Amino acid sequence: MRQLTRLERSIDVAANRLLAGRPASGPRAVVIEVAVFLLKQAWACIFGALMLVVIVAARLWYPDDAALARNDAMTLAAVAIQVGMVVFRLESGRELWVIVLFHITGTAMELFKTDVGSWAYAADGVLRIGAVPLFSGFMYAAVGSYMVRVHRLHDLRFTRYPPIWATTVAAVAIYANFFTHHYVFDARWLLLAVVVLLWAPTLMHFRIWRATLRVPVLLVFVGVALFIWIAENVATLSGAWLYPGQVDGWELVSGQKIVSWFLLMIISVVMVTWVYRPRRPDAG
Template sequence: MSSTARLPSLRLSALDAHLLLGHERPGLAGIPRFLLEFLYFGVKQARACLFVGLFFAAVFLVPRTGLWGIPRYDALLIIALAIQAWMVWAKLETLDELKAITIFHLVGFALEVFKTSSGIKSWSYPDFAYTKVFGVPLFSGFMYAAVGSYIIQAWRLLELRVVHHPPYWMAWLTALLIYANFFTHHFIGDYRWYIAACALGLYARATVIYRPLDRDRRMPLLLAFVLIGFFIWLAENISTFFGIWAYPNQLGAWSTVHLGKWSSWSLLVVMTFTIVANLKHIKERVHVPA
């Protein structure tokens, strides 16, 4: 690969190294500190969204008619795979992180297959694609993987720690109930709010500690779940506007995605965060010397 092609990777690697330096700035206080911390927080968030940004840029830029004779959904799959391969090659993502993202892809794709199946039809993918399986384009799993990628990258760049994390088995159980309810509410009722109430109690004391610059800051973990869910809901509105998929009420003319989807996405964030936290917990236990 040419040196010109390597430049973006080298620059991003250098940016990562700089963001993780965390040099103490004892003389920085007041408004200047707030502004610099806010700037670094924004840069770290943007860097954590690298896969999200590149993937959704492709979603919005690839025309509905496709690219170079390749149908749109197939082109998006090729682009998503290329981005992932580049990130691993450039050491912007580890193989362990890639494995975790693959889990999110599979979990998300299974949900997509169910939600678009005959008799359910919560939404649909109207365009043709060679890479459709059970009527669902394979690229769709990357929309869920993008959420996982963001959480994994933000965890590393912001040096996240969770104080008062609930027992891991209880977190796992809650995550499983959230995922199961996405399927079962079509048959036995929607228990989303009961599960949300359980998650509220479970994570009520949990606090996420993060480092935007050189000092630790704190945020209620529940607030982080809700905020991330809101931004995903916004992205979903943009995606449906561009016709990537459509809900039944959007087939005639586009309308905003129902606000209730915000709660669904927030719960999905809880599930995604739980998978990441538990994988990290398992890895730490495996590497603890006997």
């Protein structure tokens, strides 16, 4: 409860009042736990979900001849979402700096990747840095937002979590490889092996309502990376950006991008540990 925002504490109190007296076991209890889990996940994803809605809506309904360019409209919408997240107490102040940091690191990578031709955005609008429209950084911020929000909504605890210094070194190496692999050896598979070695012993304990479950944290990482890859397919289908193979006609984003998202997600995981230090299940 101490980690929840004021709005979330109010929702938590109301939800517990609503569910008071419900069975603690049996099929109905399972249905309640599943429903609460899905609702918490949806709440954690709200930034990313709103961004995806903006991207799809801009593709379907935004006029091509509007005075305000489509990319600029998406940027202004993204700013409004971020401001709303803070004003309406959906993010706490200490979480915001991690989200902003992930925004900055993502934008820096976007500038490099578009310059070397890894992907491209439509060349319209003035709210951009070089070839990169400013809304792109908010997509990285959405990943960071999910990470910090899911951490407190599920009161995450860990057993055998690797040392923070070791995970930070791994995150720095992963980030550097996104740049250096264009010029020297691509170390992504080596880095993937490092991630597996670091986090393989780690179990994540997450509270739903009454139930607290534990799962291998690597399995959670894979699930989140897969979900981001699905969202990426929606975004590219909507024309938010295109990979070289999609210029002559949209096609499914390569499955190899799941590995890229997996590694990029590790960076956000490490950043979250700078705000929420991993706690053991028996910690107060």
